[in-house]
Amino acid sequence: MPTVSETDIDSILRISGMAVECTVETEFPPALFGQMTELFGSKSCVYYSMSADLDNHPIWDGVGYNLNGKRVQEYEDHYRALDPCFAGLRHRAATGGPLIVSTDQVATNERSYVDSGYYRDFLLPQHIHNSIIFAVNDRYGMLGLFGFHRAAGKPAYGADEHLKARLFGSQIASALRIRSENDRHLRTRALAKKLMERAGIVDYVVMDTRWTLVDSSGDAVQRLLGLSGGVRIVGESGGRVLSYLPGYVKQHLEDLVARYSDGPAVTPASSDQPRVFDDIPGWPRVLVDVLALDASPPLLLVALLDERHGALSESKFADFGLTPREREVARKASCGLTTTQIADQLRISRKTVEHHLDHIFRKTGTHNRTALIYRLSA
Numbered sequence: 001m002p003t004v005s006e007t008d009i010d011s012i013l014r015i016s017g018m019a020v021e022c023t024v025e026t027e028f029p030p031a032l033f034g035q036m037t038e039l040f041g042s043k044s045c046v047y048y049s050m051s052a053d054l055d056n057h058p059i060w061d062g063v064g065y066n067l068n069g070k071r072v073q074e075y076e077d078h079y080r081a082l083d084p085c086f087a088g089l090r091h092r093a094a095t096g097g098p099l100i101v102s103t104d105q106v107a108t109n110e111r112s113y114v115d116s117g118y119y120r121d122f123l124l125p126q127h128i129h130n131s132i133i134f135a136v137n138d139r140y141g142m143l144g145l146f147g148f149h150r151a152a153g154k155p156a157y158g159a160d161e162h163l164k165a166r167l168f169g170s171q172i173a174s175a176l177r178i179r180s181e182n183d184r185h186l187r188t189r190a191l192a193k194k195l196m197e198r199a200g201i202v203d204y205v206v207m208d209t210r211w212t213l214v215d216s217s218g219d220a221v222q223r224l225l226g227l228s229g230g231v232r233i234v235g236e237s238g239g240r241v242l243s244y245l246p247g248y249v250k251q252h253l254e255d256l257v258a259r260y261s262d263g264p265a266v267t268p269a270s271s272d273q274p275r276v277f278d279d280i281p282g283w284p285r286v287l288v289d290v291l292a293l294d295a296s297p298p299l300l301l302v303a304l305l306d307e308r309h310g311a312l313s314e315s316k317f318a319d320f321g322l323t324p325r326e327r328e329v330a331r332k333a334s335c336g337l338t339t340t341q342i343a344d345q346l347r348i349s350r351k352t353v354e355h356h357l358d359h360i361f362r363k364t365g366t367h368n369r370t371a372l373i374y375r376l377s378a
Contacts, residue, residue: 002159004167011039012168019175033065039168040147040161043127049144067126085133085147099135099142104156122353124152133155134165136173143176146277192217197302200377202284204303206291209257214299245302246280249288253300256290276305276336287336312376320363320376329356334373 006190015032022031030045037045044066067273079086086105107113114120114129123129129152136144146165150157160298196204196217203220207213245253252275278285285305290298312334339357343350366372 002163029063040148041051045148085131096316102157103130127151128157136169136172200306201303202306207300209297316376326360333369
């Protein structure tokens, strides 16, 4: 009957807790390898970020402990082509078996194993004889792969180590998932910042249709709270964020949301969604829009603009060969006016505005107003 001591359980919990505190995934293996090799009674170990597709997807970000650095770089090729543990792990992944294997489970002939070139040329110089490899995964997929090693003369990894691997894998999965989500969040934020800069957006607030804060950047919430005039639109109860918007901004958002209520068949054209308000007393210029999401309720965007927003380049007008009337329409569109508003101000029909927009989009290689502003901005 496999057993794990209370000391080992405490060690597993301590290591997992330290892993959560590491800022990025590749930091925690070096910080924790000493304790992990002690936990598994090992001499050396290696860690790789992984994909659930062990057969085709590359392994990357390898980190080794007590191994030759140059050899660690070679581990992927050796694991795939020669290591019986990896072959066994891949088989278990394909068949849905537990993703923990050790040398004694897969090296059916000890003599052929130690006589192989892989053992003689790769493992033996690093004092590796026995190995246990296990994948760390959760219900969303595989997250990492650990391999621990013992030298010749040491006992093979047995049932106790397999039990430790199961416990350790389940604990460390949460740390890896946090790291994965955090990395994705940082990448998304970096992309959003680039897009904001190009669109002349200083900060933004995103709310759901119940006026509850979903996301924000910088001090946008504090700025909105301090701006003059407004109607309270979010209660303080239920964890909601208190925010204020002028009544006609709120009404514009409510009108947009209402046009989504009956499904995608009646969604407004993308070119008519954004609206820039630049005449609110005490407020900066703000862009108001609805962010449509697949199979989810839309989100509400209030973006604080700087003076660059809507500043279109005359030289780019010329580069794209826009006519004087097309330039007028483009300028109006960049200020957030709807097709109807542009038609009223230029005293032309809505159909004529749509005709001009089609020509502008085609000439600039864009498909909506947001892209058009990016393409024509100074």
